[in-house]
Structure formats: structure tokens, C-alpha cells
Amino acid sequence: MSERAGRSGLVAAVPVAFLVVFFVWPSGHVLVRAFGAGALREVLTDPTFRRVLWFTSWQAVLSTALTFGAGLPAAYVVARYDFTGRRLFRAFVTVPFVMPTVVVAVAFLALLRPGGAFAFLGWDRGLAPMIVAQVFFNVAVVVRIVGGFWANLDVRREDAARMLGASRARVFREVTLPLLAPALVAAASIVFLFTFTSFGVVLLLSDPAHATLEVEIYRQAFAYFDLPVAAALSLVQIVVVATVLWALSRAQERSALPQRLVAADVTARRPRGRERLFVAGVIGVTTVFLALPLVALALRSVRPGGEWSASAYRALATRPATTTSVVSPGLAIRNSVLFALVATVIALVVGGCAAFAVAARSRRVGRPLDVLVMLPLGASSVTVGLGFLLTFGSPPLDLSGAWILIPIAHALIAIPFVVRAVAPALRSIDPRLRDAAAVLGASPRAVWREVDLPIVTRAFAVAAGFCAAVSLGEFGATLFLTRPEWSTVPVAIQRLLGRPGEANVSQSLALATVLMGLTVVIVLAMERVRVRHLGEL
């Protein structure tokens, strides 16, 4: 045990070093420089800020709950049933997660305004579309993290309980739910953090009367130039986030039951009889919900000015180099793919080490590390972005000309996904299984290959898909660090939309449509890696 704790300490050093250098140091730098006790007092006592904190919290809780409502059925179906197009569906749910907020806002408003499919709701900018958009963006987190773990649960436990006469509901409540808990907590914490620090959706789909902490930090920093108040607000944000994470980490640790996890392809089967209807229904409804805004967006890209035309795509493909304002789409795609690959490698290495250390159950190392790893998701991107600018532009670590900062910033956000996908799987591997294999004469290598590898590989594949998605869609950090030659697809989309004229609008929507395709291809490629590994068994 002590040897193992020692090793986990060693492995923990990698993520700790990474996070200290690329997160704690830069954000601490900003906070220390801008901090003032007076500003903190103002933030803590002013009712305006208290209202902002309250709104931020309840909209995050509500959005998280609704995201689970929308995502759990699909997570179950994807985990338990083998149906045509399952892999494609799993890749497809990731698409909304990657879409730039600004084009999603265009798509949502196109659906809600007169002439749109949902005009009858009578909604425009406001709370309702904002919350629905948060669900739209985050369903992927639930489907992939919960679904990924669910696929590894041994169905035979449930079958046994059913055989003993328990109702379906009771089996779910008393057998499935407790076993699934670590993944549920993991997904919940990520969705909560994303919605708690929501920025673009709030600005673009809500109204100015509703501001999250993140929006308020941005306004204080860039509209009022009041950095002390901005710093005090981001300190409050970090403290709230860290507290919630601490509680969730405890819950996750406690809820992990050692259990027999099995390779995913064993647990899924073709749906039979009435199940076929159920599977079709769940997949159908989820697909329609996620696809409607995407289709609205793609349709607008081929109907500039209300006429069918591929002019936007033609213009993108042949865009002459007559301006520095928008990089060529080819370069943006190349940058996006390159950054996604590098960010995925960094996140898998650093996050993988963190997951092993967290799962080693040494509470002294595990839980603080678990919270530390998640913090970048819950920290203000304004603070982190400014921190990068302030810290890495001068010695001792001068990276001001270095593109590597962008994938590093992406990796900071992707690492929590790796830990959240891998640690529950590691924790749940039944030690008796390894012991049994060893007793039966399996070499350590065989134990690793037969017991750990299939389960861990699957978790890593889920994580890798997410890392790529996080990087492809990331905008906040990229915004702070961008030089034209580093523009990613989301940055190019934003730049196009920043120029007047409908040609720019339709080209930005066309580029967003290209991004959808790119996401599906890259996520499918990640899944292929997994399939190949399992095939070796």
C-alpha cells in the first residue's frame, strides 16, 4: 500500500507541475496584482453582486438538471443497445459541444423568430432560450461520460436482480444507480462548471439584465477597467467552484463501489420487440433536438438572401488573399486540427497521470489533486487569459511568440474530462479480479492486458474524443492569445461575423457547417483507435 501511495505521489507530480505552471501561477499573478481588500469587501456586501452570484448558481443547477433529463435516456440506449449508426450517433452528439456560441445563437434565433419552426413559442432573447442552449451544448457530456461508463457495467447483476423478482424501476434504483454514481457525479460536476461559468450563451441569447459572474467579471475588467473588482469577483467564483468540487469529489469517492467492469461490446445487444420502438424513440428525439439548430444553420449557409446557392462555399474555397482580417479557411482548419491533436496528447498524458493518482485512493494526494485538476473549468477565462498574457510574455518563461500556448490552454480545459472519464473506471476495477487472475497464474502483463486495458482504453477513448472536441470548439483562451496566423475555425467564424454584409454571415455559417463535419470525422477517428485496441484482445 505504501509503495503504491509513493508511486501515486510520483505520478501526481506531473499534473501538479503542469497545473501550477500553466494555471495557478498565471491566474495567481493576475489576482495578486489586481487584488484589493476594499474591492473584496465591496463585492461581498453589494447586493448587485449577490444577485449575480445567486442567478449564476440557480441557472447552473437548473441547466445541469435539464441536461441530465435530456441526456440520460440517450446515454442508456447508447450503452445498452447495439444498433445501426450507434458510433455515428455518439460522434454526432459531440457536434453541439464544439459549435461556436455565436453561430448557435444565430441558429436558435432563426428557429424562434417569425418564419422559424418554433416561432409559436413566442420566445426571443431571454432566459428560456439561454437555458435550452446550455442543455444543447452539454448533452454530449452526459451521453459520453455516463454512457461510456454505463457500457462497462456488468448487465448480469441487473439480470440477476430481475430474475429474483425486482421490478425494472427497483433494479434501476437499487442496482444500476449506485453502480453508476461515480460517472453521474463526474458528468454533473463538469456540466455544472460549464454552466456556472457560462459566458457567450448569456451574452448572446439572454438579455443584459441577466449576468453570470463570468459576464460581470468581463464587464468590470473591460468596460469599467476596474481590475480590483474583477479580481475579487473571480476570487469569489474560484472559492464557490472549489467548495462545490470538494463536495462532489467526496461524493464521487464514496460512491465508487468496487465492481466488475466488463468490455463494452459484451454489454450491448440488438434491441428486440418493443425495445426497438424505445431505442428508435430515444435516439430520434435526441437527434431532432440536437439537429434542429444545426440544420437551421446549415440551411442558412446555402440560402443566402433566401435563394438556394453554394456561393458561400465557393467564396470560402476561393477566398482571395486580399485582406489580413480573415485567414484562409484552409489555414484555420489546419490550425484547428493541429491544436486539437497537440492538446489531446498533452491532456491525455497529464490527465492520465492525474487519473491514476486520484484513483489510487490516497486521500491526502487524491482529493486536493482532483479539485485542482477541475479548477480551470470553473475559473474565469478572463482571469486565465489575462494571466497567460501577463505571465508568459517575459522571463522566466517567455512564450509570447509561441503557438504552443493555445493547445496548452485547451489542454487545461480538456484535462478534467480525462480525469472524469478515466478515474471512475480505474476506481471501479475490482482488485479481486486482478488477484484472481494472478492466482490463476496470469503474468502481471497478462493481468494488465486482460483486466485493466480493455476498460481503461475505452475510458481513454471517450476522453480523447472530448479533448479533441474541447480544443476544436474552444474560443475564450484562443481569443486572448490570437495572432492571425494562429486563427482556429471558431476564431475565423467570429471574424467573419464581425464584418458587415450578408456574404460574411453566410460564409461564417458555411464554415460552421464545415466545422460540424470536421468534428464528426475527428471524433469518429478517435473511436476507431479504441476499436482497434479492443480487437487485439
Next chain:
Amino acid sequence: MATRWWRVVRAAAVAGAVALVVAGCSGGTDPGGRGSVTLLTHSSFAASPDVLAEFTARTGYEVRLVQPGDAGLALNEAILRKDAPVADVFFGIDNTFLTRAFDAGIFEPYAPPGLDLDPGVPADPQQRVTPIDRGDVCIDYDKEYFDQPGRPPAPTSFASLVDPRYEGLTVVENPATSSPGLAFLLATIAAQGDPGWKDYWRQLRANGVRVVDDWTAAYQTDFTAGGGPGDRPIVVSYGSSPPADVVYSDPPRAEPRVGVVESTCFRQYEYAGVLRGAKNQAGAKALVDFLASARFQSDMPLQMFVDPVVAGAEVPAEYRRWAVAPERPLTMTPEQIGANREEWVKEWSDIVVR
């Protein structure tokens, strides 16, 4: 038992750390080398590559761009990094934020030799910054919308916007987060006086004005003639939006759909300056000279949709034909704006947002 497991992890960790260090180091070297000059600016900056190449051919310096988002973000970067500047020149600060940069002392005084400004262009007496372009933030409207029978005539003044016939037709930007939004707030203050503007905004609010956070949301998604799913035919945008509407029309159009209410226009000037502590002082001065040259100034109209401010600059015909630039626009001195900006924005928020 799990020895190999940990060995694999450890090997991967070491490999990852090495890769990171290598990537970090190789990325850390400056690809531009000694012959470059770095321009910090907002994301709306644009120029023809040919024109920038001409600068390089003439001076030997290559221009590298750093564009961290909008003007507010770029200015913050310049201020926060003033002890170790990321760039040599800053371009894109306008009269609404000028005092903020002066207070922070980010500029090294410099004036291009032989600068011949158009009459009326306000230069900085202390030569910390040089005027580069001008533009007007105005109320724009969808001409086709108001041409339809049964609709009110196109708006003609600030008064139209609070007229009940125009209820629920206007979208404006939040002055707390948007540069044109701030300019429009200043326009109402310049036109209605202080405290008359407060009453005007109360009426605007009562007349169903919609406030969104930035220009993109206002023009591209809410304005009916912006190309997005818009539902508001009146918007705060620019006097140069009509030529942009023609140049970037799809399908092609000969005349703009966008009209401008001239009496509401507020004049903005954008400035450039040499950053204090710039690594390449000589290159920085050469770049400011170039930004203020007729060659660059003639390129600006169709790149950034702004007007030149120096004598001898040529404005392309399609820009000149449609751009609206009133003879006597609303305006305010940078000092007046600087002394009241935060206060006005906060008061505005209390009236319009809460």
C-alpha cells in the same frame, strides 16, 4: 503485480514532459527575427497584404499582428503589459478611451514628420498618439422595411426612436460591452444634454428598445438587413454600413439596403502610438509613419470601412458613393468623455437594464 502498469504511466509522463519542454522551447524562438515590428490592435484591423508588403519592401521590417479581441481587450493588454510590452505600436484606440491610455502612460511621444491632417481632425498636442482614421456611429435602418406600405416612414432623428409608431423596432448595443454602444450613448448625451439624456433613454426603454451586448449580435442577428434572422429594422451601426452592404452583398446588389440617420452620427477617431519600452523603436516609428501615409490610408476604406484623415489619401469610388459622413457630426472631447465615462455607463445601466 502492477509494476508494469506504473512503468508505462511513468514512461508516458516523462515522454510527455519532455515533449512539452521541447515544444515550448522551439515555439519560444521568435519566428519573425530581428526584422519585424509588432502591431497590437483589435480584431477589426485589416489591411491588404500587398500594402503591408510594400511597407516591408520600403523599410525592411515585416509587420507582425497581435489581435487579442476587441478594442477594450487590446487596450487592456497594452496597459497590463506596459512594463514588458508585447508590441511596438498600438493602433485602434479611439477618442472614447484615449484618456485611459494617457493615464496609464503607455505611449512614447512621437509625431510623423510632415504629417498633413485634414482640417478639423483633433491631434494630441503632446504627440503621444497620431490620428489614423475616422468613422461615424449612427442610427441605421432597413430601407426595404420602411418602403413597405402601411409602415411608418424611415426614421429621421433621435425623436423618431421614441415615437410610438416605432415601438419595438430598435436594437442598440450595451455601452458597457460595446464600442459603438458607448458611442451611441455619448451621441445621446451630446444631443440631449446632461441630464436630458436620462429622460431620453427612459422613453427609449418605454418604447421597447432592445439592448444586446455587441455589434455582431445587434447587426448580424437582430437587424433585419444584416443577413441573419433579424427582426428589428433600426440598429446602431456605422455611417459606412451602406458601402459594406453593397461590397459584401450576396447575391450581388447595386444599391445598399441600409440607410443612415445623419443627425444621430457620433464621430470617432482612431489613433496609433509608439508603445513606451518598445523593443523596436525605429521600426515602431516607421510603422506609425506608414499608418499615417496616403498609401495605407487609401487602403483603409474598403478594409476597415473607415475614412482617411490625411491629405492626399484616395477614397475608392464605391466607398465614397455610399458612405455617409455628416458635415457636423456629434462629438465630445476625450477629456470630457474620460472624466464621465464610467459614471455615465453605470447610470445608463440603472436606467435601461435593471
